[in-house]
Amino acid sequence: MARPLHADIDLAALRHNYRLARELAPGSRALAVLKADAYGHGAVACARALEPLAPAFAVACLEEAQTLRAAGIQRPIVLLEGIFSADELEQVEALGLWVAVHSDWQLDALLAHHPRRPIPAWLKVDTGMHRLGFPPAQAEAAWQRLRAAPERVTDLHLMTHFATADALDPGYFQHQMAQVEALAGRLGAPLCLANSPATLAWPRAHGAWNRPGVMLYGSNPLEGENDAARDLRPVMTLRSEIIAVREIDAGEPVGYGGRWRAPRRSRIGVIAVGYGDGYDRHAVDGTPVLVDGQRCGLAGKVSMDMATVDLTDLPGAGIGSRVVLWGRDDSGAVLSVDEVARYCDTISYTLMTGILPRVPRYYQSS
Template sequence: MRPARALINLKALHHNYHYAKSLAPHSKAAAIIKANAYGHGAIVVARALHDADAFGVACIEEALELREAGITQPIVLLEGVFTPDELPLAARYQLMVAVHCVEQVIWLEQAKLIQPLAVWLKIDTGMHRLGFAPEQVASIYARLNACSHVATITLMTHFARADEVECEATTRQIERFNKAIQGIDAPLSIANSPAILAWPKARLDWVRPGIMLYGATPIAEDLAVSQELQPVMTLESALISVRELDVGESIGYGARFTCEQPTRVGVVAMGYADGYPRHAVDGTPVAVNGVRTRIIGRVSMDMLTVDLTPLPQAKVGDRVELWGNMVLANEVAAHSQTIAYTLFTGITRRVPLVYQY
């Protein structure tokens, strides 16, 4: 079989969830497992996090997949329902629903449900994607509170720049949130992963760890709080060819890399059809047999090429780590003008997920 695979360390996943809990010891934590748990496999991740307080997903399809697999913890639909006919399903499967627009309020008021729903009322404090303006919150809360189909209400917002620890935008969003909820007694949830790590004032009744669950920090790696995270996914493959090239020889499509010295080149069974970023530049780190080296030449659909000059003993069949413990996903992302989120969620179906318990 082709050697490309993604190892998923479930012990590291469990560690990261409880690390988030330790940073917010008085909070409940909704583990965010949307987008197939950021590419890690939602059902297996949910089962591994059997002691999680709740899970967060993007849509009802993701929630129903979990329910049908026997996941019983509370699940919140972070974007709510997209049509009113999803509300009876949400009630049947005991899902919590975000409410971020007037249309969703009306659908709730007009619904016919077997039981009331737990609602997460979203407030727009500066992200300007979803949510009610702060001045609308009191009236919308009153409508929801009066609705017979609403069981409980949690107030939430989402940060735009919490990963920028020196930026005052997060402080302003917290201030707007606190002003908007004056006079309302309800559970509160505002902290995503960077806020859990770097903004103590955001650790309220509920926190929502996402990318940090999977061991990638959304803020600087050199901060002490980031260093406690453990990578969950190791993307690996193997060398399938080794060759020696002379000075002046070029490698791969477009001849992007030209050898300035005699160069030992390894070909790895990994490409953009597996989810590895095509736009990774020359010098993107990779590890061969536990030794860090670099990508040279353009990434192809099924293969990429690496510099084996520092590894004179490397041979066909030797292990290659594309990201994991030796090469952090954030490093690869930085060399590819993207973020670790896109690397994880971009892994394609031809790369098997191999779970380590």
């Protein structure tokens, strides 16, 4: 019998979340962001599930696009970080990719290239994230250079990335919006602005294209909640089983360093999951877990291949009991990956993308 740990990927939930993104912005087209192996869910399987719905996909780099093309995915694919060297433009052209342009050297390389067909290009402007993009004062000149080369570049858009669209305080988001709106007004440029939080909460940011990412996988990126976020469905359910049970006296420690000590005579269950699978070692005592659909908490540090949980209040649980680390239990109970992330002092992105290849993914279409 195989080790019981696996991830169930609900492709119907993925499609539901994509449709939600589209319904929130009916005047926009929605890129489906598949970078980082579709946030740990499997880019090829997710692309195949979304290809009938999504007009285009987005990835971080050429290698991710090559994987999708090799699997037969035909939709346009945007390279969100553009090219990393000028010689990648041959593959961009051969694979029919779209490119973001965020720096002078990329702009020069694109304009020096002689494609058989013009390459769709999205100019990235830095409105305050301060990672990639042209400062607004320089973006207009870059735009004009691209527009003056229709034999090399086509389908120009402006894009930016929001630093605080997830935050309750809208001040900095509004500052960024004002900058890109002013620039777009001067250029008459179509926009691609809205990431997941802006798609969920800021209709002002809905442009010609939006680019929902983590929301497609059922995670709420907002600091709070709104009705749209509550309608998201979890796509990944990380499942395992109890593989051993120990009874210990009050005061006895559990796990490395003895961080957790039993406050009473306790039953401790051992789960087949650990940081060697990508489950976060920083999970604190009490991090929630579903055992047979009922909540209980971790007891002790996560090990490489195992974690321990306090079963004292679940007398019916034992060896073989089903475990959900996050996602939806067969009973219908849901443990949000966002809630688990808070106990690990991190975000859902790191939990989902951190699940390692030794954890099998099983795909369910309906």
